[in-house]
Amino acid sequence: MHPGLWREIWILIGIAVLSLFFGALTDHPFLIAACGFGFYIAWTLRHLRNLHRWLLDRRAGDIPEAGGLWGEVFDEIYKLVKQASRRQDQLSGMLARFQKAASAMPDAVVVLSQAGDIEWANRSAAGLIGIRYPHDAGVRLLNLLRVPGFAQYLERGEYVEPLEITSPDNREIHVSIQITPFGSSQKLVIGRDVTRLMRLEQMRRHFVANVSHELRTPLTVLGGYVETLRQMDQIKMEDLKKHLSTMHEQSLRMQRLVDDLLMLSKLETASPRTHDEPVDVSALLTSLKEQAMLLSGENHHDITLETDPSLKLLGSREELHSAFSNLINNAVRYTPAGGTIRLTWRAAGDGAEFAVTDTGEGIAPEHFPHLTERFYRVDTARSRASGGTGLGLSIVKHVLLRHDARLEIESDVGQGSAFHCVFPEQRVARA
Template sequence: MNRFWLRISSFFLLLLFLVLAGLGFSVAKLVENSYKDMVERQLLHDADMVVKSVGGSLFSNAPHLQERIREWYGGWDVRVTIIDKNGKVLADSSEDPEKMENHRNRPEIRAIFDDKKEYGMALHRSQTLGYKMMYVARPVYDENGETKAAVRTAISLKEIGKVVDQLWLNLAIAMGIAFLFSGIIGIAMARGITRPVEEITRVAKTLVKKDYSQRVAIRTKGELKELSDAMNLLAESLQSQMEEIYENQQRLSGILNNMASGVMLTDLNHRIVLVNPAMENMIGIKAKDLIGKFHIAAGKSFGLSQLINRSLTEGKSIHEEVHVYFPKERILDVYIAPHVNIHGERKGVITVLHDITNIRRLEKMRSEFVANVSHELKTPVTSLIGFTETLLDGAMYDEEVAKKFLKIIHDESVRLNRLISDILLISKVEQEGLPLKLEEIDMVSVIEECVDTVQEELTKKQLQLSMPERGEVRFEADRDRLKQIILNLVSNAIMYTPPGGKIRIDAADRGEEVHFVIEDTGIGIAKKDIPRIFERFYRVDKARSRNSGGTGLGLAIVKHLVESHHGKIHVESEPGVGSKFTIVFPKKQNRIG
């Protein structure tokens, strides 16, 4: 920007120099010409005086004429010469006429004798004196009006040159002073004009660099003030808009970064432009490894890529479900919509993914639960109806048959009541509607109470039971819920262990935790079934468990009760060898309120 004021100053100084030089030259030439004209008029005046002062008799006596001319005009700066019509010098105020050459061909003399002019004037070098002079000639007439001689007056151009040189020097000094002062004023004006422009340019450059806090601080007037005010207004407007844009970006970024749905932006070249953290988690790839890649890299799903390609080609919104298998199997609800700019031009597509795997699994579980509940309820209800109808049809008069049927009806009613109770219990537990009554208890004593409850079944199947060593294992828990856990696991161990088998129960204090273990030598669980044994109504041996009166909800209840105590349950099992359930409880429960 500094070059700008230098260019303005240089141009102004050059223009000023040319104007002053031209003006000075014109004035000098005018003065020079005026001075020459004045000298010429003075020479004519002197020639006229000589013509009048020289009488006609003097022309006939050359020596006397020379004497008079020398006497009258010898001390002048002006040289006086009298020449006859043949060009002979009759008299001269400075030189000897006899030694002077013929002047007939001199321009000023020819103008008198040949051209018959009133006067003649010429500038040329004097052959006698050896330097340039100005000559003016006047005719001298006889009594008949004929030109008989010429009076020439001359002056050295040295004198004129001195005057002209002095004139040029004075003009040069005057013009130099004018140039100096005008240049200083011009440079100051240029700086005065360019400084606000430089300041405005500086502010504009800071705006380009996204620094919107700068303002034009120089006070100006006129159009520059309007420009400065406009720049400051622009900076304020940009700062306000950028703050608003930044705030909106922060909001959008916060929404994108914290939303559970995966979002991906794809451009018209089928390349990924943006992904949010939820998308990273869904597809198992970081954003830095996705940006710029083709959209097939996201999820590595042909079905998803087909939908994105279709939306890019047709420019339409698409809503479908897609199965992906990388990095793990998922069911995704996919919504794809065109991305357009403010002019309505398509710039790509936005893909929003909702992971509905758990929703679909829960829907499936709900469907299976309804079906299982219906099936489980239908069996005892059918039995009750069937045996009741049989009794009503006359079987009740046969005391032995009636007693047998009534016992079956009683057992089925008990089973139905137990099933309904378990369904209500697991519903309450899942909804966290069953508060725990926490107290410090001894697990060994609770285990003994539960074993006493099932002692008859143990004896009936001749099972060997190993109890934990006598000693206290104390921790915080709900006694009734803990008994439910232990009874369910012990009952399952008894149910699935063949007669003569072994069951081992253990409880141990592990510092901050309490470990409860129940191990049996029963039929075991296949590896493929282990992940599902805690599902509602899931049975490894459906026929046997139903015949034994099981509801299929025992282990589901156990899992929920363990988790309500902030514990963990682990299963190890092998078909034909047996099963081992390990539960880890924290000694202290988190109390709220």
């Protein structure tokens, strides 16, 4: 038994003994005992009242002083209170750190009560799902987030699959909502911006559709000619040469498409270049000009080249060859017969610039933002007739990005176009 409790028991025994002793002297033992035990009860009630007052308002002062068993009780209660206060401070600190971390998250985070009211939300919730804390604290989430399907999703109780919605504040932002129950029927709502993922998925679908469409035409032509040749008993040499020539053109078209796709995939997935070599752009353009004249053929384009042999570029010769050849070949394909194509390589400010200027039909300004997209064509029929794959300017864009350069486009409908590849100073090496 606790020593303090023994002490209280001995006090009660002492009161009883003294009451019997003084009661025998005064012939009033019960009166003396009642006074003794009444004093003990009053002393106990006084300590109990002090403890009750202190528990009601602990800010009023320190814990009451007392001796004996009550003193030990007060000391133990004081220790428990201090421990609870430290735990509360720790929990408050953890909660503050959690809120600070959640506030810094790019995803929307909303804590709902058992009734579905908003208890807390981070800053990102305002831009993604229109919840502004503390202004919307205590408001039901369903009253603020009125988007199709969300009410059924929240009340259904099955949150294995996320729900994709459109942001109520910005119709161009797509948000993936995921709900996680926790605690006593509370819910944690997390909204993630999936706009980029949806755009990538849309681009992927368009890419697959475009590749399938681009390959279907030459494959159909090849299949048709092969089937025709199989069914012919006798084949004239002239017809055979004609058919084989067409089949060869279609196979080259598919080969160009596959080569451009491989080059584009390589550019998109390759790691940033760490070792660059000096590229003799003048020599490279001289070779590309000769190829352009062969491509021009009977169209007899007037192709001129002006270069500064002292300017070299730090980069990949293979990638620059691909970008420059695409620009030059586009100029040859889309410039009418007898037109002029001018190639220039010169210093521009602190850097350098490669430009291809033609006298073709030109491009309307509304097409400029889309020219570097995959398979985008200003004139689909003419592009396919000229043998283009629709990937040339997309390759140019990625090559220039890998060389810290930019593409500038100038064009007037009916007066021609000019494509400028502007390279920064750190990419230019002067002889």
